[in-house]
Amino acid sequence: MRIGDVAQRAGVSPRALRYYEEQGLLTSERTPSGQRVYPDAAVERVQLIQQLFTAGLPSRSILRLLPCIDTGHGSPEAFELLAAERDRITAAMADLASARDALDRVIDLANHPTPEHCPALREPAWAPYKPEPVTAH
Amino acid sequence: MRIGDVAQRAGVSPRALRYYEEQGLLTSERTPSGQRVYPDAAVERVQLIQQLFTAGLPSRSILRLLPCIDTGHGSPEAFELLAAERDRITAAMADLASARDALDRVIDLANHPTPEHCPALREPAWAPYKPEPVTAH
DNA sequence: CTTGCCTTTGACGTCAACGTGAGGTTTTAG
């Protein structure tokens, strides 16, 4: 397969594939004229890379994890990174959940005209500047 | 409160607060000499802004949502954006879950030396270039 | 008054994951 085919099947741009190769995430054979040639499995690999990117892993982390993924056993440091990223993802999910809850509160608040129900979201009128009576005097 | 206090209590940098103000997300009174002064509630507001940033909302969206959040009722367009962002967050959570599952599979695979259990993750050795026997000739 | 930390504006740097041409070669379709 050439780069355009892989790109289309994996749902990314050819540029992205060249970028992945530049980052060491993806290898390719070359035709005598220099064009990239991929095996079918490249599509799967690209999709996995995409998943990890979507999960917020930087390319450097993916680079360190891919050997571990390929061989099935990684160095202890890679394993540690693996667990750390897993934890980070879990935390990110919690953050998303809390933000979504905040938006849901706003939605509820917009649906029921009861502005008193959620004082945490209402801004108390911004008081004008007062010379801040000196704490200890 | 001055900018440093708010920054510390909200867990962000002073630079971030100036940036928020620049983007219209945060207002401030000024002392006669030009220094920013915030009410206590600013801390809460900054934390909310941070939540939304963490959830992946761009500053422009937050800017359009904050009036809605402050007043408790938004324009229909703001309401639409609200729902759209909520959906986006839900989708992002699903993506994170799927990526975490992928990592979990790798972790399992690293723990149990049974490389055959997960063929989807194993790279079939990259075959060297073959002139791709012409399909029709 | 001086010392030392905090704050101001302004402007440029960063980092990531590509996008977007330029300018040229290769492959494919008719």
Added chain:
DNA sequence: CTAAAACCTCACGTTGACGTCAAAGGCAAG
């Protein structure tokens, strides 16, 4: 055989949320 489509390698541009440095001014303590 020719024209179009796909590909190649540079190499600079983009976007967002700040970081960072510079030069200057503010503010409480000793």
